[in-house]
Amino acid sequence: MRIYQAEDYKAMSRRAANIISAQVIYKPDCVLGLATGGTPVGIYQQLVQWFKKGDLSFAETKSVNLDEYVGLSPHHEQSYRYFMQSNLFDHIDIKPENTHVLNGLAKDAAEECAAYNRLIRGLGGIDLQLLGMGHNGHIAFNEPGDDFGLETHVVNLTESTIAANARFFASADEVPRHALSMGIKNIMNARRILIVVSGEEKADIVCQAFTGHVTKEVPASILQLHPDVTLVGDKAALHKLVEAGVSVCG
Template identity: 70%
Template sequence: MRIYECADYRAMSRQAANVISAQVIMKPDCVLGLATGSSPVGTYEQLVEWYGKKDLSFARVKSVNLDEYWGLSGTHPQSYRYFMQEHLFDHVDILPENTYVPNGLAEDAGAECARYDRLIESLGGVDLQLLGMGRNGHIGFNEPGDCFELGTHIIELAPSTIDANKRFFASEDEVPRQALTMGIRHIMQAKKILLVVSGEDKADALAKALTGPVTPKLPASILRLHPDVVLVADKAALSRLDNREGVMTV
């Protein structure tokens, strides 16, 4: 794992955008696995800026998103489809038909999960998977549990996740209690993984994920078993890491 420590959120976002843009330049028809939430917003803003300067094109890129709230339509302002349109898709030249997000209104959650797995496999898997990490160590919506869920599945959101996401809704009662999420298998089968983590509130979980046991009780810990992971974090997120060996400051 390569670890980059950045001074702040803005520097972290630019460094993460560098990794993604390099992937797109090296393989213009790549498959990007994309994430939502506050962590990657600055990364998307930087990519949009570089696209506007004609430094980057997404015309041949395909994207698959990690997750979607169960019960929300893609036009709901708090859905992850809406988030992606607002922060990236509507501002670059990626083709709408090449952007994939789980369907939060599918009649059968199990069938939708199976369909999404088949879709990822039909694309040849993910070239670069962008991840954030929750305060409890979740990746995507793979919450802490007794085992790693392999395929796309429906998940009951942990109270800490609901609490963290309530700021995006009018009240906590409006936060969905379930989500569809890509499973650990397709995340770990991505050729490269880019993990972005920001903030002191995630420092404890990040330190444990990097140095503690690999366990489904801290889902991000499994990333240590992947052969090509880039972690880009700000100083606050890395503040609890005692062993600084190999950490590069940018």
């Protein structure tokens, strides 16, 4: 695992965006696994800026997103399809038919999940998977205790995840209780993984995930077993790793 410590959120976003842009330049028709949430926003803003400058093109790139809320339409302002359109897809030259997000309104959730697994395999797998990490160590919506062998599946969201996402809704009561999510197996099958973390509130779980045992109770800990993982974080998120003696690059 390579670990890069950035001075702040802006520097972290630029460093992570550099890794993604290098992947796209090296392999223009690559498959990017994309994430939502507050942490990746700065990354997407940087990628859009480079695209607008003419430094980067996504014309041949394909994408698959990690997850989507059950019950939200693609046009709902809190759906992850809407997030991706607003923060990235509408501002770059990626072809709409090459962007893939799970359908939260699917009548048969199990078949939607199975079809997504087939889609990923049909694309040849994920070249680079972008991840964030939740306060309880979840990646995508794989919550503590979930089976590491799962592929895309229906998730019952924990109260801590619902509480963390409530800031995006008018009230906690409006946060969906279920989601469709890639499983740990999908994520671990990606050729490369880029995980980004920011803020003091992530420092404890980051240290636990990457210095402790691999355990289902901290889903991100499984990344210790992947052969090509890069962790990019700001000083606030990584300082406990540094204090624990873990080597980081500036």
